[in-house]
Every structure is written in structure tokens, then in C-alpha cells.
Amino acid sequence: MDAYGLLDVLGQDWVTEARAEVARRPGAIGRHFASAGRRAGRAPLDGAPGWRADEAARALLLAALPPEDLTERVAVLYAEGTADEKLAVLKALPLLPVGAEAVLLLRDAIRTNDARLLRAALGPSARHLDQAAWRQAVLKCVFTGVPLDGVHGLDERADAELAVMLAGLAGERAAAGRAVPADAAALLDRLTQQKEARCASSTRTST
Amino acid sequence: MRIFDPHIHMTSRTTDDYRRMAAAGVRAVVEPAFWLGQPRTNPGSFADYFDSLLGWEPYRAGLFGIRHHATIALNPKEANDPRCRPVLDLLPRYLDKDGVVAVGEIGYDSMTPEEDDAFARQLALAIEHDLPALVHTPHRDKARGTRRTLDVAAESGIPPGRVLVDHLNELTVEIVKESGCWMGFSIYPxxxxSPPRMVEILRRHGPERVLVNSAADWGHSDPLLTLETARAMLDAGFDADDVDRVMWSNPVEFFGQSGRLDLSGADQPEPAFQGSSILRGGS
Structure with a gap:
């Protein structure tokens, strides 16, 4: 969903007015961004799955920033943000013209132990993470019990190295009499089947 | 029984405390910014602390179904350290934030000119940001310190109904009651x-504008003394409504003046990630 769709679903006039102010005077975003929770409320938005009202309001404020200095302003709002504000920045990234610079934010979010931030960091913007960092983040989801359904493009990006790491974790868990979450076990199964299929086809080719 | 602990330093407590508090009926807490035992030496150290009060702690509390809010300020003790004074310049951006329900803890430790200045400036910030104030009273020279606290608060122009004066006892309760400010009591081991003394104060002065907290921190303290005080009230003949007023409605009314108290789902653990590692003991 783009910013206009989100604005329509949210339907709060103050956001429209605040966006106009932010577009004219980017420095005005601070107070609007900080107070968006109590102004917008925190209810899930029916017309925008996965978005709460406060997150949508903050994302729309960010999307109103002029392109000059946008990356720097977004980075500062993230760095100085509460957990809710950081979450809104991460969710807004796909709506903003921020490129590979987002990596620093994603890496910060992945280092936290806040499951919501970890999950949000593995949305579409995670394409900017290198493969090693992405694998570690996915493994951390499994380790901390964050569902893998929030990982954007999981099956396209999951590789043999991730399978080795998942198998290692599953082995440790089994030794402790515990299981990995069902979605992780299923992913490991898919990766193992792919590997076996590849081996079978390369065996056929070589004989 | 539902309990709102209006003054507890959860940063210093373990996740096991959250578990025990939730089981005891604690559904909401306010964590005031204070000192950490070890003196800090620069404003960045405070910024990380404030960020934790608005980031990690509310998240940690939420996993146990406890709503967490904070009050933000430069505390009286560290207001005396010139290396920490620039924290006053950091405050405005924090005082705009959603989870901040008061300016605090402010007030006096040793009643120095530096504390006078920081106290007055932060009362002005409370007015400017439309927030109530949580005021610590000194542990030494308490009666005169409390009198001076009330004078400075009155001089600032903040309405007394928006001021909570904390750590009171038998000798300081009367003047705070007369001032119209809210009265806070910290129950310590x-x-x-103590719970029996608190019951006696409630008997004498009534439950109006009275808040009871554990002020639990890194010292000898106990986050469940709110519950013990509630039980002592019931044993002494107070009814359930009186207990609920002191343990829940009064803090809700006081901090609700910020317009930022969010108690939605105050008894529902965060549903999304029940397997999260801090519940399990992982890292």
C-alpha cells in the first residue's frame, strides 16, 4: 500500500495538516512524530493489514518530508525514537526514497531484543542487507520465537548456508529436549528437499 | 485486585520481578528517571537511560501484561554535577513523547543552589509541555525540604493538583495535604x-489524593509491598473501593492529567510472540 492509500484508510485530518506543515518546514516533524500515538490512537487499521493507526500516522509524516536531507532526518528520528517510533520508521522504509542507507537502521533493529523491531527489519527493505546479516537475522527470529511469516521473500532468499545454521539450531534444541518452531522446521524441510533434488539432478548429469 | 505502582525503577529489577508483579495484580507502572547508584559523567549516558525507559522497559513490561510509562527529568542529586547539567537541554524532545506522563523525579537532595535552579527550570518545562510533575522529597532534613519544595512549586505557577510530592511520612503529610498537591508514600522493607504505618496515615487522612508505591530500585526494596499494603488496608477494615482508589484510581487520575496514559490492554500479555526469549530466559 502506498502513502496515499494509507492516508485514505487512516482518515485523520490532523495528519493531512501536519504533512503540509512538514513539507513546508521539515524541522516541524519532531513534535508531530513524538505525539502521534496519543493523537492517532493505537488501534489496528482495518483497511491496512499489519498497520496500527499510530504507525500509519508516523509513516505518513515521514513520507511528507522533502527529499533533501530525508535520509539524515529519518536516521535521527529513528536514533532518538521510542520503541514505537523506531517501529514506525522501519515499517515506513518501503514508502520512502531511502536506499542502501537504511542498512544501519536495519542492523540496529536486528541487534535489539525487541521482537517487533526484529520482525519489522526483515520486511521488503531487508533486500539491502548482505546475505550473511540476513541469515543471522532469520536465525535470530527462529531463536527468539518471532514467526517467519513476516520475513519478506523468505523462500527466494533462503540458501544452503541458512539450512546448515537451522539444522545446527534444531540439533541443539533436540539435545535439550526442545523443538524449533514449526515454521522453522518446515523451512528446513523445504531447503533440505531442494538440496536433495539438486544432488539427484547433478548425479544424473554426471553419469 | 488491580494495582498501579506509580513509582518503581524497573531498570534495576529482574524479569522475574515482572512475573511476580503480574501474578500479584500489578497491571500498570510508572518508572521515574532517577540516579543509578553509580554517578553518570555525561549527557549521552542519560540519553541512553531515557531511551531505555521509553523503549526496552515498556517492551519488557508488555510481555507480562504490564503497561509501563515513564517520567523524565534530571534528578536532584546529579543536578549538582556540572558534567550532567546539559541534560536539561535534552529534556524538551523527551517531554514531547507519548510514553512520558510527567516531569520527574525533580526536587531536592541536599538543597543546593544548583538544585534550586534545576527544580525551577524543570517545573517550567512541565508547564510548557502540559505535564504534571513528580517531586522527590529529600531523605535528610526532610520536613524543611518538603516545605521548601511546596514553596518552589507554588512559585512556579504549576497548579497544585498537577504536583505529586513523594516519599512522605507522618511528619510531612499534613503540609502537603494542605497545599492541594497529591501525596505519595514509598513503602520500603x-x-x-511500612504497611502498618501507611494504614494509620490513611485512617487519619483518608484516601483522597493519596498514592502508594514500592519505589523499588537497586536498594533494599520490594516490588510487592504495594500488594502487602493493600492487604493491610483490607485487614484494617477499609473496603475494596478504598483499596482500589488508592492502588488504581488515584494514580490513573493523577497521571491521566498528562493526556498520555494508555491503559488499553493493561491485563493482556503481548499476544504476538509468546515464545520470546526474555520470557524463556534466552538472549
């Missing part, structure tokens, strides 16, 4: 105030 040995010092400050």
Missing part, C-alpha cells in the same frame, strides 16, 4: 514507610 525497613526505611521510608
Amino acid at each position: 525497613e526505611t521510608k514507610m
Whole structure:
């Protein structure tokens, strides 16, 4: 969903007015961004799955920033943000013209132990993470019990190295009499089947 | 029984405390910014602390179904350290934030000119940001310190109904009651105030504008002394409504003046990630 769709679903006039102010005077975003929770409320938005009202309001404020200095302003709002504000920045990234610079934010979010931030960091913007960092983040989801359904493009990006790491974790868990979450076990199964299929086809080719 | 602990330093407590508090009926807490035992030496150290009060702690509390809010300020003790004074310049951006329900803890430790200045400036910030104020009273020279606290608060122009004066005892309750400010009592295992003494104060002065907290921190303290005080009230003949007023409605009314108190789902653990590692003990 783009910013206009989100604005329509949210339907709060103050956001429209605040966006106009932010577009004219980017420095005005601070107070609007900080107070968006109590102004917008925190209810899930029916017309925008996965978005709460406060997150949508903050994302729309960010999307109103002029392109000059946008990356720097977004980075500062993230760095100085509460957990809710950081979450809104991460969710807004796909709506903003921020490129590979987002990596620093994603890496910060992945280092936290806040499951919501970890999950949000593995949305579409995670394409900017290198493969090693992405694998570690996915493994951390499994380790901390964050569902893998929030990982954007999981099956396209999951590789043999991730399978080795998942198998290692599953082995440790089994030794402790515990299981990995069902979605992780299923992913490991898919990766193992792919590997076996590849081996079978390369065996056929070589004989 | 539902309990709102209006003053507890969860940063210093373990996740096991959250578990025990939730089981005891604690559904909401306010964590005031204070000192950490080890003196800090620069404003960045405070910024990380404030960020934790608005980031990690509310998240950690939420996993146990406890709503967490904070009050933000430069505390009286560290207001005396010139290396920490620039924290006053950091405050405005924090005082705009959603989870901040008061300016605090402010007030006096040793009643120095530096504390006078920081106290007055932060009362002005409370007015400017439309927030109530949580005021610590000194542990030494308490009666005169409390009198001076009330004078400075009155001089600032903040309405007394928006000021909570904390750590009171038998000798300071009367003047705070007369001032129209809210009265806070910190129930400690040995010092400050005990459950039986608290019951006696409630008997004498009534439950109006009275808040009871554990002020639990890194010292000898106990986050469940709110519950013990509630039980002592019931044993002494107070009814359930009186207990609920002191343990829940009064803090809700006081901090609700910020317009930022969010108690939605105050008894529902965060549903999304029940397997999260801090519940399990992982990292």
C-alpha cells in the first residue's frame, strides 16, 4: 500500500495538516512524530493489514518530508525514537526514497531484543542487507520465537548456508529436549528437499 | 485486585520481578528517571537511560501484561554535577513523547543552589509541555525540604493538583495535604514507610489524593509491598473501593492529567510472540 492509500484508510485530518506543515518546514516533524500515538490512537487499521493507526500516522509524516536531507532526518528520528517510533520508521522504509542507507537502521533493529523491531527489519527493505546479516537475522527470529511469516521473500532468499545454521539450531534444541518452531522446521524441510533434488539432478548429469 | 505502582525503577529489577508483579495484580507502572547508584559523567549516558525507559522497559513490561510509562527529568542529586547539567537541554524532545506522563523525579537532595535552579527550570518545562510533575522529597532534613519544595512549586505557577510530592511520612503529610498537591508514600522493607504505618496515615487522612508505591530500585526494596499494603488496608477494615482508589484510581487520575496514559490492554500479555526469549530466559 502506498502513502496515499494509507492516508485514505487512516482518515485523520490532523495528519493531512501536519504533512503540509512538514513539507513546508521539515524541522516541524519532531513534535508531530513524538505525539502521534496519543493523537492517532493505537488501534489496528482495518483497511491496512499489519498497520496500527499510530504507525500509519508516523509513516505518513515521514513520507511528507522533502527529499533533501530525508535520509539524515529519518536516521535521527529513528536514533532518538521510542520503541514505537523506531517501529514506525522501519515499517515506513518501503514508502520512502531511502536506499542502501537504511542498512544501519536495519542492523540496529536486528541487534535489539525487541521482537517487533526484529520482525519489522526483515520486511521488503531487508533486500539491502548482505546475505550473511540476513541469515543471522532469520536465525535470530527462529531463536527468539518471532514467526517467519513476516520475513519478506523468505523462500527466494533462503540458501544452503541458512539450512546448515537451522539444522545446527534444531540439533541443539533436540539435545535439550526442545523443538524449533514449526515454521522453522518446515523451512528446513523445504531447503533440505531442494538440496536433495539438486544432488539427484547433478548425479544424473554426471553419469 | 488491580494495582498501579506509580513509582518503581524497573531498570534495576529482574524479569522475574515482572512475573511476580503480574501474578500479584500489578497491571500498570510508572518508572521515574532517577540516579543509578553509580554517578553518570555525561549527557549521552542519560540519553541512553531515557531511551531505555521509553523503549526496552515498556517492551519488557508488555510481555507480562504490564503497561509501563515513564517520567523524565534530571534528578536532584546529579543536578549538582556540572558534567550532567546539559541534560536539561535534552529534556524538551523527551517531554514531547507519548510514553512520558510527567516531569520527574525533580526536587531536592541536599538543597543546593544548583538544585534550586534545576527544580525551577524543570517545573517550567512541565508547564510548557502540559505535564504534571513528580517531586522527590529529600531523605535528610526532610520536613524543611518538603516545605521548601511546596514553596518552589507554588512559585512556579504549576497548579497544585498537577504536583505529586513523594516519599512522605507522618511528619510531612499534613503540609502537603494542605497545599492541594497529591501525596505519595514509598513503602520500603525497613526505611521510608511500612504497611502498618501507611494504614494509620490513611485512617487519619483518608484516601483522597493519596498514592502508594514500592519505589523499588537497586536498594533494599520490594516490588510487592504495594500488594502487602493493600492487604493491610483490607485487614484494617477499609473496603475494596478504598483499596482500589488508592492502588488504581488515584494514580490513573493523577497521571491521566498528562493526556498520555494508555491503559488499553493493561491485563493482556503481548499476544504476538509468546515464545520470546526474555520470557524463556534466552538472549
